[in-house]
Amino acid sequence: HVNYTWDNRISFSHLFLLGWDSTREINAYPPGAGPLAVYKVDEFYSALDYAYAGYSNLTNAIGPYSYNNEDNNKTDPQFCTYYYKKGIIHGFNESYEFNSEIVHKCINFTNGENEVFKSQKLIESANLEVNFAALVRAELLFSLKTINFRAAGPITPPDCFRFDVKIIFDNEDHDGQMSLTLDAEPFKLTCKGDKTYITDNQIDQILRSVLNILVILICSVSLILCSRAIYRAQLLKELTCQFFRRAYDKELSLDGRLEFLNIWYIMIIINDFLIIMGSAIKEQIERNHFTNDQWNICSLFLGIGNLLVWFGVLRYLGFFKTYNVVILTLKKAAPKIFRFSC
Structure with a gap:
């Protein structure tokens, strides 16, 4: 289209x-x-x-x-x-x-x-x-x-x-x-069509709808679990802050507080949301529920969501001894690279 x-x-x-x-x-x-x-x-x-x-x-x-x-x-x-x-x-x-x-x-x-x-x-x-x-x-x-x-x-x-x-x-x-x-x-x-044109075969449309719904369900479960993990991490942070006040009579440092915030989970939540929105728009387009063309918006949501998914894959590569050094080097160099590009 x-x-x-x-x-x-x-x-x-x-x-x-x-x-x-x-x-x-x-x-x-x-x-x-x-x-x-x-x-x-x-x-x-x-x-x-x-x-x-x-x-x-x-x-x-x-x-x-x-x-x-x-x-x-x-x-x-x-x-x-x-x-x-x-x-x-x-x-x-x-x-x-x-x-x-x-x-x-x-x-x-x-x-x-x-x-x-x-x-x-x-x-x-x-x-x-x-x-x-x-x-x-x-x-x-x-x-x-x-x-x-x-x-x-x-x-x-x-x-x-x-x-x-x-x-x-x-x-x-x-x-x-x-x-x-x-x-x-x-x-x-909405096409008025041709009386001799038969479109009884709905298998392709059903399979696409099943795929879209499956993607939406999986991403929804992922979004809920990651949100739950971040929420529990914040509860644990509050308990840790209370422990530091009671045991050491001082506040937990900012770096210590940030240890309870998993940026990887936040990125997963964002990419899940984008993929859910993109898949929902795609399903509506295929069902002809939109009067104007929304393929550009759909492609934008799905493209950015897919890009963030591949960024998340890099974290798993860090678990391998061969790639761990490369991932750590990229992680340390990223702020300086972004500063240079800006």
Whole structure:
């Protein structure tokens, strides 16, 4: 799902962003190309015209995209501007008029079937003034529907999605460079399906649910036991402090108190919590209980939890004579390494 939504975002960039090319699809350092931006007024309106033309001609796209209504008729995109309430610059005498309150206004891009679309004329006819000195951000909004057949098989049916596409013209820096970006937020829809498509085999879904529930149960037991161990250690610490006051008439040192706090148990509690949350989100996604795509959040929880699990494995390596020296060296050097990296 993550790859599918990302690939669609790339496809939308090719279809709707003026000046987009394949070199921008790869994150490289140093980047292979400069930022995608507009620098002239006519380039701004040309970018809007290009996006509207791509939206109006979805049949030219290889992807099976449809408009966001039941009869597949084109809905009007929405154009919104965010600008300072007052922003006038007189550069010749170093003076200005400025009100930092940001206001916004939206209009629909409506055009006849056989008419040539000109965004500048439509914006002017709607009494929407685009003052680039005061403009903070402009957005073109529309939605598309599509169906993913790639993962379809005898067990998994096709998935239906709606993408809320947002083309952003960012002029927040007011440096003469208005960056042009595209964002596409996926929302999973309930497919009406095909009457001839049979999905009686639920074995795969049942096995995934059993695995998710088993992981949640095991991690829950681990979390409870580790929490119980930390709680009992704190009770023992209080008894030890009372013993030191009664027998030696002094307080237990801070280092002595910290001996009762097992950091390894705390790390296990954290990674158990993350894995429980990630598995629960994964189960909800697979049951189609989420309307939008939550795979990124799910991957974040499970990934960090798994990373902490492997950190915990290092403690067991310390029990072996061969690896004990290495683990102790890493333990002693870690504070200095972190200090150097910061």
